[in-house]
Amino acid sequence: MRSAGxxxxxxxxxxxxxxxxxxxxxxxxxxxxxxxxxxxxxxxxVIDGVRHLLRAGETSPEGVRVVxxxxxxxxxxxxGRTLERRLDGRSRAAVSAPAAAPEHHIYRDTRGxxxxxxxxxxxxxxxxxxxxxxxxAMNAAQARRxxxxxxxxxxxxxxxxxSDVIRAYKVSLDVVRVGxxxxxxxxxxxxxxxxxxxxxxxxxxxxxxEMSNEGNRLILRRRY
Numbered sequence: 001m002r003s004a005g006x007x008x009x010x011x012x013x014x015x016x017x018x019x020x021x022x023x024x025x026x027x028x029x030x031x032x033x034x035x036x037x038x039x040x041x042x043x044x045x046v047i048d049g050v051r052h053l054l055r056a057g058e059t060s061p062e063g064v065r066v067v068x069x070x071x072x073x074x075x076x077x078x079x080g081r082t083l084e085r086r087l088d089g090r091s092r093a094a095v096s097a098p099a100a101a102p103e104h105h106i107y108r109d110t111r112g113x114x115x116x117x118x119x120x121x122x123x124x125x126x127x128x129x130x131x132x133x134x135x136x137a138m139n140a141a142q143a144r145r146x147x148x149x150x151x152x153x154x155x156x157x158x159x160x161x162x163s164d165v166i167r168a169y170k171v172s173l174d175v176v177r178v179g180x181x182x183x184x185x186x187x188x189x190x191x192x193x194x195x196x197x198x199x200x201x202x203x204x205x206x207x208x209x210e211m212s213n214e215g216n217r218l219i220l221r222r223r224y
Contacts, residue, residue, distance in 0.1 A: 035074060043069040103221040104179030114218050118178035118201070120146050125199050127178065129218065131211075133202030136173065136188040142199055143190040148173075150190040159189060167192040176205055181222050183208075 037044035041056040043066055052060050059065040067075040067082070076083040106116045106129060114129035120136075123146050130137075143150050154169030169190045176186045178201070187204040210221040 038069055038071055038074055040070050041068070043074045102180035102182075103219055104181050106218045106220065108216040108218075115198075116178060116201070118176065120176055120199075121148075121174050123147070127201040128196075128198040129206075130200040130202055131206065133200045135170075135202045135204035136176065136186060137168075137191060137196055137200040137202055138188065139191050139194050139196060141194070143171075148188075148190065154190060157189075159191070161195065166195075178205070178220065181209065181220060 035043060035045055042053060044053050047060055047062045047064060054060060054066045056066050056068050063078060065077040067077050106114045109115055116127050118125050118127050148171055150169040150171050154171045157168055157170055158165055159168045171188050171190055173186045173188050176183050183205055208223060210223055212219045
């Protein structure tokens with residue numbers, strides 16, 4: 001016999017998706033009955049994790065009989081008890097598979113370089129992928145366009161390029177985004193001059209990403 005508390009708890013649940021606590025003849029503590037879809041004279045239920053499509057008058061292997069069903073609700077019978085349920089606009093979301101890690105595909109251009117569009121602090125940037133650069137790098141004009149006050153906020157240093165040693169400023173970028181991949185507080189260098197001509201997407205952004213090269217495509221994938 002079901003306790004008065006369990007019966008009251010079951011009667012209070014007037015929702016499309018519900019869990020009905022029932023004592024099982026087999027000795028199990030409870031059974032779960034979830035109504036997941038309603039049609040004229042048909043209902044889709046999940047009982048103890050097993051999905052059934054039942055028509056009015058049919059009984060599930062677990063002993064749940066459908067008395068009637070339509071788009072507004074359903075009436076069940078179990079162990080001599082009538083359970084009436086109506087739609088009230090609520091439903092339980094299905095459990096989805098774990099989301100795939102964000103990834104971005106970058107294709108090689110006619111010069112054999114990987115270029116992509118992204119953003120720094122919400123402003124659009126054309127990036128040139130450079131795995132040899134330790135950090136995102138840009139020239140002074142590019143930094144000013146992005147509102148980066150490197151002279152005030154940056155730390156002065158010197159960097160060695162292919163042909164010279166030049167002054168640069170270490171800064172931290174609030175948000176850098178490429179495709180679906182977003183990183184915050186990313187280290188960058190602002191070069192005091194016109195080089196580099198393109199903003200370099202260096203390893204301060206890509207260092208913690210999985211990278212794979214498939215022909216003319218570079219795949220960046222965020223690790224979880």
